[in-house]
Amino acid sequence: MEYFVTGSTGLIGSHVIKELLAAGHDVVALTRTLSNASHLPEAVTVVEGDITEKESMRDAMTGVDGVFHIAAWFYVGPGPHNVEKAERINVEGTRTVLELMEELEIPKGVYTSTLGVYPFRRRDYIDKTVAPERPESAVYYRTKWEAHYEVAKPMIGDGLPLVIVQPGIVYGPGDKSYGSIRGLFQGYLQGNLPMIPRGHYVPWDHVGDIANGHLRAMEQGIPGETYIISGKPRDAVDVLECAEEITGVPIPRVVSPKVFAGLASIMGLVERIVTPPEGFEAESLRFLTAVRWPVDNSKATEELGITHRPLKDGLRDYLEWEMHQPNMREDAESETQEVARQ
Template identity: 55%
Template sequence: MGYVITGATGFIGTSLVERLVDDGHAVTAVTRDESNAEHLPESVTVVEGDVTEKEGLRNAIDGADGVFHLAAWYQVGPGPWNEEKAERVNVKGTRNVLELLDEYDVPKGVYVSTAGVYGDTGGEYVDESYRSPNSFPSVYQRTKWRAHYEVAEPMIDDGLPVVIATLGAIYGPGDKAYGGTPRTAFRGHLKQELPMIPNDFTLPWSYVEDTAANLVRAMDEGAPGEEYILSGEPRSVPDIFGIVEELTGIPAPRAVPSAVFGALSRVVSVAELVTRPPEGFESELLAFFDSGEVLVDNSRARRELGIEHRPVEDGLREYLDWELAQLGMQSELREPASPA
């Protein structure tokens, strides 16, 4: 099969490309700059293109057996200074890609969404039928909500054969991202530069290789027109960093009420009227840490697609071994306690 991937040179995209190549598929990687694809397998066809420029995508998508649309603008913190870019990439870019799937009668597409579009679920586990209002602390969430519910869903309702794959917080070796991403927080912990964490902030977590495998399952087994939550199980931030402490011996940051982050956000937002704060202290990021619990139920994807996730303790061990090497720190990981 011949698959096209937008966002192919990113963290998840790279893992997906490698998975598809290993499975014997022909892969076309769409990237804004061909030099960004130098790390991809030699068999991959690289096409320069930008999802915000529809015409430049035509040659890549024409004749594809399937398209994975991963390309997105993702950062939490600097969102207010990038709102126009986020709207252009996440909303307009998604519309461009899905319209081309329609024009070229691509048999199937997978649009990659985020569990962030659910927001705080009020302490309840929600499935794919849940729909939250578009009232989030971050530009990333708001623009992904629009792409999900105002672009992808209406086109699917009109018959476009697309599966929506909803992901959680992704971690693992090979992540090059910084600025409001999970890697930023993990590195801050390892360097003992993370002063505190929110005590009731909860996200669903997924190892990157498992995510790539589950996206392939969504393409192979997912019913067109349906949404599947592909993320792993939700775990609180103190729970996750407690595991990091067990593995590394590096003390976890102090857990404080999430409302502390909300209060700090309001203070910083006033300062942002005249200056831009250091990375990691933006009002948007602080407000995000006070945004509650994203509790999702992935049972439908487990039942219908057969998705699998390794235990987070195992995934963190593999990731931290890599991250410590990146930081030039000695890796002597311990065995974590067995989960309750």
Template identity: 30%
Template sequence: MHVFVTGATGFIGAAVAADLLAAGHSVTGLARSAEKAKALAETGAEVLMGNVNDLDLLARTCGKIDAVAHLAFNHDFTRFKENCEDDRKVIHAMGQTLVGTGKPMVVTSGIPAAPGRASVETDSHPGSDVMPRAASEEAAHEALAAGANMGIIRLPQVHDTAHFGLITFFAQVARQKGFVGYAGDGSNLWPATHVSDAARVYRLALERAAPGAVYHAAAEAGVPAIEVSEALAKGMGLPVRALDDAEVEGYFGPLTHFSRFNILASSDWTREVLGWQPTGPGLLEDLRRIEDFA
């Protein structure tokens, strides 16, 4: 299978490309710079120079491949809603090209909260007017309704010893502030998975190619924020303390909304249908061995 991977030079996208190549598939990866293109080519992938917002380029490329893994996303949280709407346009452009072809495409989203219980794969996000990231799922559902073979992979905090999803940005704040802070009593939960396990979900989903399937790539159902903060502080050599409500926004800035995430995630169905068994280290283990923020 020849797979087009957007975000192929990013943290998770690079792992997805590597996993696909190791499984015997071929990969065309999107790259924006000569430096990143060189690194991608050295893995054995074909390189497509361009930008994820070049919708004509994306559509043309979808006509030449067998499957698509869409991971590219702009993580500038000062314009989060705009970035989510840009992603809607990207998914629409590729999805419309794939209508009627049967070629599978998986898009990336986040795991929704389900107050009082674990979130499962059949749970829906609130609309994008409430949760901007839902724009990606809305675009995927629109393409599915038009006849494209679309799937959705919902990611938790994806990590190794240098990257930790949103926690990476919290670490940057902690370095600036001189301490690791967390909102309230720190009992809110963060599902997580190692990057190698997340990458395998993308490959297995594309190989299964089930239209309309939604997968939760959560190896750990929920890690308490206080434990995440303590492990991060230990890894960075910083103090840690709770923030009261009046301090949270001043500390986290545009990340304030994310700091209060409280999600317990089930991946039971994903494990069953894909035969997915996570094997990577846990989030706290990787945080204690942190590389880039000490």
């Protein structure tokens, strides 16, 4: 089988490609510039194109057996300054890819949505019965909601053979992004993360498990269905305590989420005058304050057979990779060695 993959150079996309190749499939990977795809395996057919320009993808997508639409603008923090870009990529880019898939009569597609399209919950579980409610939090989640409910779902209703998958917070080796989730782990490893709030309760998923979930959705998912492919939700404090067991780097001070809510209000005023440091934007602070996704992934477990590795195994795989990156090695290793001497 031959598959067309958007977002091929990103964390999830590159791991989906590895899974496809391992399963014996052919892959056509879309990238905006060939230099961005230098880390992809030689077996991949790499093509230049843009998800917002239909004709740049037409020849490469023609005749494939399936499409994985993974590409997205993802960055929680500077979202308010990137509304136009987020809408162009996340909403209009999705519309363009799915319209071309429809025009070319591609047999099946998998679209990567997010748990962030659901409203934050305090107690009730998030599952297929949760009614859509447009989030007003981060620009990324708002534009992904629009792509999910105003683009993908209506096209499914018109007969597009598309499966939607929803991961949670995704981490793993090979992440080339800066900021957001990787930035949080880098800040922790370097001792630059001053504090962490209690109650940030979301799934933390190793990218290998999420990539496998994408393949299962393509192979076994029912067109028109939406699958929560994330794992068990965990408090961010528990995640960093697990990281401390692995690395020896102590977790930052744990504070009430009210502290972050207060800081978010202050930074919202500060941002009118100056640009705050990365990770201290009002949008980032609000995200850490309010998010709770107590998901029920039983549908994907039963219908797709998804599984998730233990948190400690996943974090060890990722953190060992992260601590050996050129921009992290010196600070992270010196911090670990100092803790070991105490």
